[in-house]
Amino acid sequence: MLTRAAPPRPLPPGTLVELPEEPTYRLKRRLLGRPLHTDQLAHERLGKPTALAVFASDNLSSSAYATEEILHVLVPVVGLAAFSLVVPITGAMLLVLGILILSYRQTIKAYPSAGGAYVVTRDNFGIVPAQVAGVALLLGYVLTVAVSVAAGAAALTSTFEALHPYRVGIACAFVAVILFGNLRGVRESGKVFAVPTYFFMLNMAVLIGVGLARFLTGDLPTADLEQEGLVELGDPGTGLLLGASAFLVMRAFAQGGAAVTGVEAISNGVPAFKPPEWRNARSTLVVMGAALGVMFFGLSALAAEMQVVPHEDGVPTVISEIGGLVYGDGLVGQVLYLCLQAGTTLILILAANTSYADFPRLANFQAGDSFLPRQLTKRGHRLVFSNGMLALSAASLVLVIGTGASVQRLIPMYAIGVFLSFTMSQAGMTRHHLRLKEPGWRLGVVINGVGAAVCALVCAIVAATQFTRGAWVIVVVVPILVVLLLRLHRQYVAEDVELERDVHAAATAPIMRRHVVLVFIDQLDRSSARAIQYARSLTPDDLRAVHVAADEQAAAELADEWRRLGLARLPLELVECPDRRVPRAALEVVAAALADGQTEVSVLIPRRLYRRAWHRLLHDRTADDIAEALARLAHANVTFVPYHFAEGEAVDTVDVAAL
Amino acid sequence: MVTQLAPPQPLPPSGRLDLPESRAFRWKNRLLGRPLHTDQLEHERLGKPTALAVFASDNLSSSAYATEEILHVLVPVIGLAAFSLVVPITGAMLVVLGFLILSYRQTIKAYPSAGGAYVVTRDNFGPTAAQVAGASLLTDYILTVAVSTAAGTAALTSAFRDLQPYTVQIAIGFVILIAYGNLRGVRESGKVFAVPTYFFMGNMALLITVGLVRFLMGDLPHADLSAEGLLELGEGSDAILYGAGLAVALKAFASAGTAVTGVEAISNGVSAFKVPEWKNARTTLVVMGSCLGVMFLGLSMLAAQMEVVPFEDGIPTVISQVGDLVYGGGAVGTILYFSLQAGTMLILVLAANTSFADFPRLASFQAEDSFLPRQLTKRGHRLVFSNGVITLSLAAIVVLLGTGARVQRLIPLYAIGVFLSFTLSQAGMTRHHLRLKEPGWRVGLAINGIGAVLSGVICIVFAVEKFTQGAWMIVILIPVMVVVLLRLHHQYVREEHELVEDAQRAASAPILRRHVVLVFVDSIDQSSARAIQYARTLTPDELRAVHIAADQQQAAKLADDWRRLGLARLPLEIVDCPDRRIDRAALELVAEIVADGQTEVSILLPRRLYRRAWHKLLHDRTADAIAEAVAGLPHANVTVVPYHLQRSVTSVPRVAGDASAPVRTGD
Numbered sequence A: 001m002l003t004r005a006a007p008p009r010p011l012p013p014g015t016l017v018e019l020p021e022e023p024t025y026r027l028k029r030r031l032l033g034r035p036l037h038t039d040q041l042a043h044e045r046l047g048k049p050t051a052l053a054v055f056a057s058d059n060l061s062s063s064a065y066a067t068e069e070i071l072h073v074l075v076p077v078v079g080l081a082a083f084s085l086v087v088p089i090t091g092a093m094l095l096v097l098g099i100l101i102l103s104y105r106q107t108i109k110a111y112p113s114a115g116g117a118y119v120v121t122r123d124n125f126g127i128v129p130a131q132v133a134g135v136a137l138l139l140g141y142v143l144t145v146a147v148s149v150a151a152g153a154a155a156l157t158s159t160f161e162a163l164h165p166y167r168v169g170i171a172c173a174f175v176a177v178i179l180f181g182n183l184r185g186v187r188e189s190g191k192v193f194a195v196p197t198y199f200f201m202l203n204m205a206v207l208i209g210v211g212l213a214r215f216l217t218g219d220l221p222t223a224d225l226e227q228e229g230l231v232e233l234g235d236p237g238t239g240l241l242l243g244a245s246a247f248l249v250m251r252a253f254a255q256g257g258a259a260v261t262g263v264e265a266i267s268n269g270v271p272a273f274k275p276p277e278w279r280n281a282r283s284t285l286v287v288m289g290a291a292l293g294v295m296f297f298g299l300s301a302l303a304a305e306m307q308v309v310p311h312e313d314g315v316p317t318v319i320s321e322i323g324g325l326v327y328g329d330g331l332v333g334q335v336l337y338l339c340l341q342a343g344t345t346l347i348l349i350l351a352a353n354t355s356y357a358d359f360p361r362l363a364n365f366q367a368g369d370s371f372l373p374r375q376l377t378k379r380g381h382r383l384v385f386s387n388g389m390l391a392l393s394a395a396s397l398v399l400v401i402g403t404g405a406s407v408q409r410l411i412p413m414y415a416i417g418v419f420l421s422f423t424m425s426q427a428g429m430t431r432h433h434l435r436l437k438e439p440g441w442r443l444g445v446v447i448n449g450v451g452a453a454v455c456a457l458v459c460a461i462v463a464a465t466q467f468t469r470g471a472w473v474i475v476v477v478v479p480i481l482v483v484l485l486l487r488l489h490r491q492y493v494a495e496d497v498e499l500e501r502d503v504h505a506a507a508t509a510p511i512m513r514r515h516v517v518l519v520f521i522d523q524l525d526r527s528s529a530r531a532i533q534y535a536r537s538l539t540p541d542d543l544r545a546v547h548v549a550a551d552e553q554a555a556a557e558l559a560d561e562w563r564r565l566g567l568a569r570l571p572l573e574l575v576e577c578p579d580r581r582v583p584r585a586a587l588e589v590v591a592a593a594l595a596d597g598q599t600e601v602s603v604l605i606p607r608r609l610y611r612r613a614w615h616r617l618l619h620d621r622t623a624d625d626i627a628e629a630l631a632r633l634a635h636a637n638v639t640f641v642p643y644h645f646a647e648g649e650a651v652d653t654v655d656v657a658a659l
Numbered sequence B: 001m002v003t004q005l006a007p008p009q010p011l012p013p014s015g016r017l018d019l020p021e022s023r024a025f026r027w028k029n030r031l032l033g034r035p036l037h038t039d040q041l042e043h044e045r046l047g048k049p050t051a052l053a054v055f056a057s058d059n060l061s062s063s064a065y066a067t068e069e070i071l072h073v074l075v076p077v078i079g080l081a082a083f084s085l086v087v088p089i090t091g092a093m094l095v096v097l098g099f100l101i102l103s104y105r106q107t108i109k110a111y112p113s114a115g116g117a118y119v120v121t122r123d124n125f126g127p128t129a130a131q132v133a134g135a136s137l138l139t140d141y142i143l144t145v146a147v148s149t150a151a152g153t154a155a156l157t158s159a160f161r162d163l164q165p166y167t168v169q170i171a172i173g174f175v176i177l178i179a180y181g182n183l184r185g186v187r188e189s190g191k192v193f194a195v196p197t198y199f200f201m202g203n204m205a206l207l208i209t210v211g212l213v214r215f216l217m218g219d220l221p222h223a224d225l226s227a228e229g230l231l232e233l234g235e236g237s238d239a240i241l242y243g244a245g246l247a248v249a250l251k252a253f254a255s256a257g258t259a260v261t262g263v264e265a266i267s268n269g270v271s272a273f274k275v276p277e278w279k280n281a282r283t284t285l286v287v288m289g290s291c292l293g294v295m296f297l298g299l300s301m302l303a304a305q306m307e308v309v310p311f312e313d314g315i316p317t318v319i320s321q322v323g324d325l326v327y328g329g330g331a332v333g334t335i336l337y338f339s340l341q342a343g344t345m346l347i348l349v350l351a352a353n354t355s356f357a358d359f360p361r362l363a364s365f366q367a368e369d370s371f372l373p374r375q376l377t378k379r380g381h382r383l384v385f386s387n388g389v390i391t392l393s394l395a396a397i398v399v400l401l402g403t404g405a406r407v408q409r410l411i412p413l414y415a416i417g418v419f420l421s422f423t424l425s426q427a428g429m430t431r432h433h434l435r436l437k438e439p440g441w442r443v444g445l446a447i448n449g450i451g452a453v454l455s456g457v458i459c460i461v462f463a464v465e466k467f468t469q470g471a472w473m474i475v476i477l478i479p480v481m482v483v484v485l486l487r488l489h490h491q492y493v494r495e496e497h498e499l500v501e502d503a504q505r506a507a508s509a510p511i512l513r514r515h516v517v518l519v520f521v522d523s524i525d526q527s528s529a530r531a532i533q534y535a536r537t538l539t540p541d542e543l544r545a546v547h548i549a550a551d552q553q554q555a556a557k558l559a560d561d562w563r564r565l566g567l568a569r570l571p572l573e574i575v576d577c578p579d580r581r582i583d584r585a586a587l588e589l590v591a592e593i594v595a596d597g598q599t600e601v602s603i604l605l606p607r608r609l610y611r612r613a614w615h616k617l618l619h620d621r622t623a624d625a626i627a628e629a630v631a632g633l634p635h636a637n638v639t640v641v642p643y644h645l646q647r648s649v650t651s652v653p654r655v656a657g658d659a660s661a662p663v664r665t666g667d
Helices: A023-032 A048-061 A063-110 A117-125 A127-159 A161-184 A190-216 A246-260 A277-306 A318-327 A331-368 A386-402 A407-436 A441-465 A471-500 A503-507 A526-536 A552-564 A582-594 A613-617 A622-630 B013-017 B023-032 B048-061 B063-110 B117-125 B127-159 B161-184 B190-216 B246-260 B277-306 B318-327 B331-368 B386-403 B407-436 B441-465 B471-500 B503-507 B526-537 B552-564 B582-594 B613-617 B622-630
Strands: A514-520 A542-549 A572-576 A599-609 A636-644 B514-520 B542-549 B572-576 B599-609 B636-644
Touching: A048 A063, A048 A127, A048 A190, A048 A277, A048 A331, A063 A127, A063 A246, A063 A277, A063 A318, A063 A331, A063 A407, A063 A441, A117 A127, A117 A331, A117 A407, A127 A161, A127 A318, A127 A331, A127 A386, A127 A407, A127 A471, A161 A331, A161 A386, A190 A277, A190 A318, A190 A331, A246 A277, A246 A407, A246 A441, A277 A318, A318 A331, A331 A386, A407 A441, A407 A471, A441 A471, A471 B526, A503 B526, A514 A526, A514 A582, A526 A542, A526 A599, A526 A636, A526 B471, A526 B503, A542 A552, A542 A582, A552 A572, A572 A582, A582 A599, A582 A622, A599 A622, A622 A636, B048 B063, B048 B127, B048 B190, B048 B277, B048 B331, B063 B127, B063 B246, B063 B277, B063 B318, B063 B331, B063 B407, B063 B441, B117 B127, B117 B331, B117 B407, B127 B161, B127 B318, B127 B331, B127 B386, B127 B407, B127 B471, B161 B331, B161 B386, B190 B277, B190 B318, B190 B331, B246 B277, B246 B407, B246 B441, B277 B318, B318 B331, B331 B386, B386 B407, B407 B441, B407 B471, B441 B471, B514 B526, B514 B582, B526 B542, B526 B599, B526 B636, B542 B552, B542 B582, B552 B572, B582 B599, B582 B622, B599 B622, B622 B636
Parallel strands: A514 A542, A514 A599, A542 A572, A599 A636, B514 B542, B514 B599, B542 B572, B599 B636
Antiparallel strands: A636 B636
16 A cells, blocks of 8 residues: 555566466467467478378368259259269269369479469469459358358258258358367368268268169169159150250259369369479379269269159258168168268368368468458467458358358359369469470460360359359359459558658658647646656657646636646646537647647647456546547657556545545 | 658648548537537526426326326226225325425425435435435436336327337337437427426316316216226225225325326426525425326316226326317317327426436436446536436336336336435435524424325335335345445545545656657558657657567568668667567567666557548557557556558559569468
C-alpha cells in the first residue's frame, strides 16, 4: 500500500522476466500444442511408396464416386442400356487420363522445384493469366474438400443408414476435424497417409479380384431393380448410342471427368521426393495413373455387369452396393464389406486433407505476388498458413451446406475448374518448349499440345453440358474473382509506389520547426499527473494542458484546483464544448495548433488501464474516440500515457455510506 | 499531387477550418435533427391544467386495465359473484389512493425541488437504502413501459381484431417509436401531452355518464355470457365474500394495486410547476386522484352492473366491452366506441412515454452517485440522456418478448416495485418529520406513518399473493440489483480514491532520468520515415530503430536498404523473433528497457491511414497488437505516428507487363 503512494512507480526490477502470457494465448497453446519456431519448418523427403500415399489420395479417391456419377446421368434417360455405355465412357476418360499423365511427366521434368499450374502459367504467360489458373485451382481445392467430405459422409451413411438424416452435419464435422488437425499442423508424414491409402487400394483390389473371380465362375449376382429410392429407369433405344443423344453421352463423360481430378498433385510436390526427384516423381505418377485406371475401370465393369442402378439421393452409394453384392451376406462377406466402406470413408477424408496442404500454399504464393490479402502469407502458431486454412474451411462449409452435402450437385461445379487449370498448365508447357527449345522439345510440344487441346475440349464439354446444372456458377465466379484479384493487386502496387517514393529524402528530412505538446486532461488525478510528467520529458517548445469543457461546472472545479495546486507553470486551457462532442472539439484544437504547417503536435492522452474487463465497462471511451478523430490530421501524433490501477484490494476502507 | 511529394507534408493552412464531419455524424444529424447546445436546456414551467396532462397520464391510464385485472382474479373462482365483490375492492383501493395522496402532499411540501423516492430515501436513510428504492423504481419504469405498450396494443387489437397475431410486434413498434421520439428530444411540452390526456378523460367522462343515464333509465344491457373465449366461470356461494377465500380477495386487491401506480409522478416534478410550486403541485395531485377515483370506480360499477366477463386472452378488453355495450351498435355509438379505444390507446402510449423521462433522469442521479455506470450521466446529441433511453427501451423489449406482450402476465411483476418505493419514500418522510420537527410535524408523522405502513402491507400482500405468478422474479431481482449497484459503487470509490490520492505530488513529480524512443520499423517507406522524423523532434536521450524479424529474408533486405539509404546515423536493431509473435517480442524488448524504473519509453508506431475501409482489410493489424501488448507496462507510452495515403494514385502502372510489380518466385 505505502509503496504505491509515491509516484513515479518503477517496475520492480525482480519482475522483469515475469511477463505472464494472456489467457487467450494459453488457451490457444492448450488447443493447438506448443508454438513451433520458424526454423523447425521441416522438409521431409519421401520415398516412392510413401509419396504415392501422400499425393495420390485425392486422385484415387475419385474412383469412389466417378462410376456412380456417370450412371446417374445415363440411367434416367436410357435405362438399362446405360450399362452398355458406362464402360466405353470410362475407357474414354482413361484415355484422357493417359494423355494427362504423359503431359505431367513433361511438367515434372521442366519444373522440378514447383510445377503447379499457377507457377507454370505465370512463367510462360505472365502474371495475369496466372490469376485465371490460380482462381481455377483455388476453387478446385474448395470443391475437392466439399466433394470429398460429402462423398465420405455418403460412404458412412451407406453403411449406417440410421445416420442418413445427419448427412450435412457429418460432412461439416469432417471439415472441422480436418481443419483442427491441420491447424495443429498434421505433417504430410508418411505414416498417417500410407495406412488409409494402401488400405483403400487393398480393399479395391480384393473387391475387383473377387468380382472378377465370381464373374469368371459365372456366379456374379445382379442387382435388385425393384428397390425403393432407385433412379427411375429410362427407355433404351436403338442405334449406335442405344438411344442416348450425343449430348447425353458427353454429359456423362463430363460428369465422369471428376475421376481424373488430383492428377496434378505430384507435379506440385516434386521437391518432396528423394533424389533424383523428377525421376521418382515421374514413376510415381505412372503408378498412380495405373492404379486409378484399374480401380475406375474395374468398378465400372462390375457395375455394368451387375446392373447396379444408383439411388436417387445417392445413398447407398454404387460402390457400397457393388461391395454388398460381390461379397454376399456371409460373415466374411460382411467383414469385407465393412472394410471396403471404412477404406472409402478414410481415403475420402484424406483427399479433403490434401487440399488443406495445397490451398494455403497456393494462396500464399498469390498473396506473395500481391494478388490476395497479405495476411495469407503469415505462418501461424504451428507454422501452417492458418488464415488460408480458415478461408478454405469457411468456403467449403458454405458449399456443403448450400448443396445439402450432395455429391451429385457438387460434381458439375468441380471438374470445370480442374480442367481449366489443366489447360492453362499444359498450354504453358507448350509455350515453354517453344521458348526454350531444350533437347527433345519437339516431342514435348506434341505431348503438351495434345494435352492442352484435350483438356480444353473436356473443359468446354463440361461447361456446355453441365452449364444449367451448376457449372454456370464457376463460369460466372472465375471471371469475377480474377477481376477482383487484379483490382486488389492494383491497390497493393499503388500503395507500394506511394510509400516508397522519395524514401531517402523523407527519412533524412529535417525536423519541423516547432514541437507542441498538448496534454488532454479530464480531471486532476494521478493518471493526468503521469501524463504531465511524461510531457515534460519530451522537452517541447510549447507545453499546454487542455481540458474540453463538456460540463461547465466540472471545468470550473478543475481550473480552481489547478490554481490551488500551484500548477500555474503549466497553463491550463479550457476549451468550450457546448455541443458536448469532445472528440470534435479536440480535433479543432489540434487542427488549429497545426495550422502553420511547420508544427509537430504530440497529443498526450492519459489512459487508465483497468485490471478487469468489467471495470473498463464502467467508463466511457472518450480517449479512444479522441484518438480516432485526431487520426485524420497529419503531424498529430497521439500518445497514450498508461496508468495502471493497483493490484488487489487497494482501498478496502471505503464506506459506501460515507458518500 | 505534386505538392504532396515533398516531405514533410504540412496541413495546408487554408484547410484549418475545413474539417468535414464524419459520415456517421451526418447520418445522426439527419435522423435526430441538429445537435442541441448545452445552454439550450430548457426548464419549462407548467400551469396546473398542463401539469395535470403531463404528470397524470401514467396514473390515469391505469384505470384502463385495473378493473379487468380484478375481474380476472375473481371470475374464475367465484363466477358471477365477482361482480358483487369488484366494487368493494375498488373502493378499498381508492382508500389506499386517498392515503397516498395525503402522504405525497407532505412530500411535495418537504421536497419542493425533487421529491422522488430515491432522493427522499437517500436524504433520510442514506445511499445504501436509497439503492433499494432506486432499483425498485428502475424495474418499475421498465415495467411501466412494458405494461402500457402491451395494454395500448390490446386497446388497438380490441378495435381491430385482425391485428391480434402481431401483438408483440406492435408493442415493440410502440417502444421503438417512443424511444426514437425521445432520442430526438420530445419535450415534456403541454400541447403534445394535453391532447391525449384530456381526450381520454373526456371519453371516460362520456362513457360513465352515458352508462349512468342508461342505468337510471333501466336500459343498461347485459354482456353476452356465451361469447367464445370468455374466462370460465367459477362457482359462487352465499357465504361471506361469496365463497371467495380471503386469499382470493387479497389477490384481487393486489391486482387492483396497479391502479395507483404513477401517483408519485407529481412529487418528482414539483420544480416544473409555476410558482408557488408546492401549492400548485398539491392541488394538481388532488385533482388527479379524484379523476382516477371517478374513472376507476365508474368503470368497475359499469362492469359489475353489466356483468362483463373478461376474455381469457385479454382481447377484447373489459373497457372495450363496456364501451361497446354502453354505446350500443348505432352509428353514433360506433363512432364513440372508436373514439374511446383511440383515447385509451393514446394515453397508454403516453404513459409509457413518461417512463422515458423518469428512468433516464433517475439513472443519471444514481450514476452521479457512482451507483450506475457513469455513461448514464452523459447527455446526448439532443440533450437527452440517450444511454438511459436506449437501456430502458432494450429492457422493455426484452420483457415484452418474454411475456408475449400480455398484460395479465406483466401485472404480477408490476406493482411490487411501485409499492416498495412508496414504502421507502413514506418511511423516509416519517423519518424526516421526526428529525426536523417542523411546524405541524405531528400530523405529517401520522399521515406518512400510515402511508408507509399501508404501502408496506400492500407490498407484502402483493409479493405473497402473486409470488408464484411472477412476483418471485422481482423479489429476487431487486436484491440482486442492489448488490450489483453496491459492488459497482465500491469499485468507483476505490478507483477514485487511488487516482486522487497524492495527485498533487504526482503532478509535480520530476521527470524520469532517461527517455528512450523506440521506432518500430517494418519496412523503409514514407510512413516509417515520418516516424523517424517525429522521433528526432522528441530529442530523446536514446533513439533506436527496431525491426522485429519474423521473416529473416525480409529483415536482411531491410538492413541492406538501411545501409544503402545512408541512415547509419540511426542504428537499426534487428530483433530475432523465431516464433513469429511480434507483439510478444516487442513487449519483452520494452519491458527490459523500463525495468530500471527510471526510464520513460516512447514507442513510435508508424500507422498508415487508408482511404477506404477495404484497403485497410488488406493489411494485418500488427501495430495495434503491439500497442495493446505493451500497454501492460508502466512508462511505456505508445505513440501512433500517422501517415495518410493519398486519395487516388493516378500513376499506377498497369498490372500486365509491369516490371516493377513485385513478383515472388516460388518458395
